[in-house]
Amino acid sequence: MANLGFVYALVGxxxxxxxxxxxxxxxxxxxxxxxxxxxxxxxxxxxxxxILQLLPGTQGIYGLLIAFITMSQIGxxxxxxxxxxxxxxxxxxxxxxxxxxxxxxxxxxGNASIAAIGLVAKDPGQFGKAxxxxxxxxxxxxxxxxxxxxxxxxxxxxxx
Amino acid sequence: xAVVPMKRVTxxxxxxxxxxxxxFLQRRGVMELHNNIPEDEVFRKYDMSDGRQTFxxxxxxxxxxLAVLDAYAPEKKGLLASFExxxxxxxxxxxxxxxERASTQELCTRILDLDxxxxxxxxKIPREELEMSALEPWMSFDLPLNFSGTRHTxxxxxxxxxxxxxxxxxxxxxxxxxxxxxxxxxxxxxxxxTCIFAVCEKQDSARMKExxxxxxxxxxxxxxxxxxxxxxxxxxxxEDAKARREKxxxxxxxxxxxREKIKFLIDYLAMRAEKYDTISSLSQSSRVFFVEGYVPADxxxxxxxxxxxxxxxxxxxxxxxxxxxxxxxxxxxxxxAPLESVIESYALPGRGEFDPSFVTSxxxxxxxxxxxxxxxxGILMAAACAFVLxxxxxxxxxTRKTMKLFLYCGIxxxxxxxxxxxxxxDAVHVIGSTFFGKPEAGLKAIWFEPINDPIRMLAFxxxxxxxxxxxxxxxxxxxxxxxxxxxxxxxxxxxxYMLVGGAxxxxxxxxxxxxxxxxxxxxPPAVGKAAAVIAVIGAVGIVFTGGRESRNWGKRIAKGLxxxxxxxxxxxxxxSYSRLLALGLATSVISxxxxxxxxxxxxxxxxxxxxxxxxxxxxxxxxAINALGAYVHTNRLQYVEFFGKFYxxxxxxxxxxxxxTKYFKFKEDI
Numbered sequence: 001m002a003n004l005g006f007v008y009a010l011v012g013x014x015x016x017x018x019x020x021x022x023x024x025x026x027x028x029x030x031x032x033x034x035x036x037x038x039x040x041x042x043x044x045x046x047x048x049x050x051i052l053q054l055l056p057g058t059q060g061i062y063g064l065l066i067a068f069i070t071m072s073q074i075g076x077x078x079x080x081x082x083x084x085x086x087x088x089x090x091x092x093x094x095x096x097x098x099x100x101x102x103x104x105x106x107x108x109x110g111n112a113s114i115a116a117i118g119l120v121a122k123d124p125g126q127f128g129k130a131x132x133x134x135x136x137x138x139x140x141x142x143x144x145x146x147x148x149x150x151x152x153x154x155x156x157x158x159x160x
Numbered sequence: 161x162a163v164v165p166m167k168r169v170t171x172x173x174x175x176x177x178x179x180x181x182x183x184f185l186q187r188r189g190v191m192e193l194h195n196n197i198p199e200d201e202v203f204r205k206y207d208m209s210d211g212r213q214t215f216x217x218x219x220x221x222x223x224x225x226l227a228v229l230d231a232y233a234p235e236k237k238g239l240l241a242s243f244e245x246x247x248x249x250x251x252x253x254x255x256x257x258x259x260e261r262a263s264t265q266e267l268c269t270r271i272l273d274l275d276x277x278x279x280x281x282x283x284k285i286p287r288e289e290l291e292m293s294a295l296e297p298w299m300s301f302d303l304p305l306n307f308s309g310t311r312h313t314x315x316x317x318x319x320x321x322x323x324x325x326x327x328x329x330x331x332x333x334x335x336x337x338x339x340x341x342x343x344x345x346x347x348x349x350x351x352x353x354t355c356i357f358a359v360c361e362k363q364d365s366a367r368m369k370e371x372x373x374x375x376x377x378x379x380x381x382x383x384x385x386x387x388x389x390x391x392x393x394x395x396x397x398x399e400d401a402k403a404r405r406e407k408x409x410x411x412x413x414x415x416x417x418x419r420e421k422i423k424f425l426i427d428y429l430a431m432r433a434e435k436y437d438t439i440s441s442l443s444q445s446s447r448v449f450f451v452e453g454y455v456p457a458d459x460x461x462x463x464x465x466x467x468x469x470x471x472x473x474x475x476x477x478x479x480x481x482x483x484x485x486x487x488x489x490x491x492x493x494x495x496x497a498p499l500e501s502v503i504e505s506y507a508l509p510g511r512g513e514f515d516p517s518f519v520t521s522x523x524x525x526x527x528x529x530x531x532x533x534x535x536x537x538g539i540l541m542a543a544a545c546a547f548v549l550x551x552x553x554x555x556x557x558x559t560r561k562t563m564k565l566f567l568y569c570g571i572x573x574x575x576x577x578x579x580x581x582x583x584x585x586d587a588v589h590v591i592g593s594t595f596f597g598k599p600e601a602g603l604k605a606i607w608f609e610p611i612n613d614p615i616r617m618l619a620f621x622x623x624x625x626x627x628x629x630x631x632x633x634x635x636x637x638x639x640x641x642x643x644x645x646x647x648x649x650x651x652x653x654x655x656x657y658m659l660v661g662g663a664x665x666x667x668x669x670x671x672x673x674x675x676x677x678x679x680x681x682x683x684p685p686a687v688g689k690a691a692a693v694i695a696v697i698g699a700v701g702i703v704f705t706g707g708r709e710s711r712n713w714g715k716r717i718a719k720g721l722x723x724x725x726x727x728x729x730x731x732x733x734x735x736s737y738s739r740l741l742a743l744g745l746a747t748s749v750i751s752x753x754x755x756x757x758x759x760x761x762x763x764x765x766x767x768x769x770x771x772x773x774x775x776x777x778x779x780x781x782x783x784a785i786n787a788l789g790a791y792v793h794t795n796r797l798q799y800v801e802f803f804g805k806f807y808x809x810x811x812x813x814x815x816x817x818x819x820x821t822k823y824f825k826f827k828e829d830i
Contacts (some may be wrong), residue, residue, distance in 0.1 A: 068749060069749060129505065150614060153614055
């Protein structure tokens with residue numbers, strides 16, 4: 001059963017990239033629709049709404065990050081793919097925070113971004129504040145990322 | 161570093177000088193106008209909106225003319241043209257522009273007329289082409305289409321529906337007019353229609369007409385010309401129109417040399433319109449008018465001197481009253497000035513607050529650097545900003561400040577990058593081992609590599625956060641002392657310092673915590689105990705003073721307890737700084753990812769080419785996304801964690817009466 005550990009770990013890595021990526025893709029897409037609407041009315045707002053559109057995109061990157069660290073540690077990208085089942089499950093668990101928090105916080109942040117785009121459309125002077133509202137949501141994605149990173153870095157040292 | 165002190169200025173002058181004085185003030189652009197003098201029998205406001213409307217209408221025409229020029233002869237603009245800023249204009253150019261005003265307006269009219277002509281010609285061409293295609297079926301006919309017959313005959317030229325032959329037509333006549341002498345010629349036939357030429361004797365004309373009508377005959381388009389000739393004429397006319405259209409286009413392109421003049425006119429008219437708008441708000445009697453407003457104290461003396469020496473004016477400057485809402489203008493040294501826009505997009509300092517630009521600048525660049533933390537990215541950013549700053553001397557003030565902001569952020573990023581050993585991620589190592597066979601190659605971190613020791617980096621981030629938060633609290637203390645509320649300072653700041661600082665020191669005397677963060681030091685138990693006592697004193701102090709606005713002691717203590725509960729917000733504030741680690745890791749891990757992907761093709765020429773491609777695309781993507789992330793989250797740490805401790809804002813921006821122009825910068829000394 002030695003190889004099943006590897007499978008669990010890979011499932012974790014894939015889930016991180018998968019869920020966080022789905023969340024960001026949908027959120028950035030919806031924010032993009034709102035942004036396009038604003039630019040249709042006032043093209044000079046392009047750079048501002050573009051930044052707001054991109055804000056919920058970071059979850060996907062965090063997911064990619066975790067997936068990549070996990071894959072490089074478990075040897076998908078070269079090296080041996082041998083590990084215990086317990087270790088594999090540990091990797092899977094470590095990937096879950098960014099997978100789920102990434103998915104849901106991207107949705108939430110996407111909604112905040114859309115509202116912020118609306119705010120900039122009405123009053124371009126409020127860009128600084130508009131940027132902060134979606135960024136507040138991102139805090140939780142960052143915290144999840146942190147837990148995932150710390151856990152993954154700690155796993156190789158465990159004797160399980 | 162400061163909010164610029166303002167003076168409240170009142171100017172009384174003679175109406176005959178009104179135009180000159182108002183233009184002078186507009187060019188100087190140092191006074192925000194506020195007219196509070198109530199209207200009465202002597203002083204009232206004059207409505208100048210008619211004049212303003214005329215200027216705006218003319219400006220609209222000039223803008224249209226400019227749009228026409230841009231459509232026919234687009235201006236060549238570089239990729240970086242948006243950095244260029246408005247062109248400064250000399251006194252001679254300004255006066256020349258005003259002298260040529262009438263001719264420029266004529267120029268606009270001519271351009272608009274030519275554009276109209278072009279549009280008419282453009283509409284004519286497809287119309288005639290349509291006529292030409294309608295003639296196509298009649299080409300074999302060598303008489304004019306309106307040929308109606310000779311002395312003894314009547315002729316009908318036209319179409320029958322559907323594809324017909326001599327026989328089918330004869331068959332139809334058999335039914336309608338069997339014994340009518342006639343001659344039918346089929347000129348052309350297609351599935352839609354058949355063009356015929358029918359001739360009969362003159363006395364049969366009516367019968368023929370009726371028969372044809374019942375066969376759904378439609379007369380040919382009337383034309384006094386033989387179709388072939390008509391087509392030739394139309395061809396010529398179309399060619400002619402095309403040539404004329406081209407000529408009109410050339411003429412418009414020739415007029416494009418007047419573009420600068422038109423731009424000047426647009427700016428000039430905008431300025432005049434603004435002036436009229438302002439004059440409408442002035443209090444005027446039949447001889448005298450008043451201007452009231454705010455002027456920055458440092459420009460006040462010069463303004464007074466210039467006005468008094470040239471005109472008969474009374475100039476009065478006084479300090480604004482304490483409860484007046486004075487507009488806010490920030491002025492900082494070169495290092496902190498770029499942050500004014502960051503402050504402004506949060507809020508300008510309100511009454512009794514100081515300008516936080518400087519204290520923000522102490523952290524802003526460093527936080528950005530910690531989050532991006534790649535020396536190569538920093539070098540690219542700083543170099544790009546420096547290039548733009550040096551190349552475009554005329555840049556608008558706002559753009560210049562933004563560029564400087566990113567220049568300093570880039571420099572901080574370079575420093576952090578070398579501290580943490582990141583140069584395009586681990587590019588030095590990857591290139592060295594893949595292409596030069598030196599796996600030991602690598603950029604040595606000056607301090608340590610966070611990816612190898614994330615806990616240590618996390619501890620460092622919390623330390624940065626603690627310093628940042630305590631600085632914010634310090635600012636509040638400073639503000640309290642400045643406003644003479646020393647007790648408030650003790651209650652709201654010193655107690656918190658004791659509670660949070662004591663708690664942190666106490667935690668650092670616990671082995672569990674120092675082990676967790678792998679710290680090399682631990683406070684001795686005695687220090688821990690002392691810190692705990694201090695923290696408790698702070699907490700008790702907060703319980704008793706946190707709700708001091710309530711008179712009822714029960715309520716007061718309850719509110720105080722709730723205030724102590726606020727210590728959890730310090731915990732979450734502090735945790736928030738873990739984003740420094742997370743974003744820093746994100747940059748370096750993603751760049752390592754791209755390096756690794758690039759090196760997967762192995763060494764050799766092909767490998768090198770693929771590496772360069774992956775490297776360029778990957779790092780361009782990474783720098784864009786992470787620089788954006790670093791910018792957003794630096795702002796967040798400043799706005800939420802830092803400003804949350806002491807800064808409210810609420811000031812109103814200083815908006816001087818000045819020439820709001822689009823293309824040219826009118827310098828003061830005109």
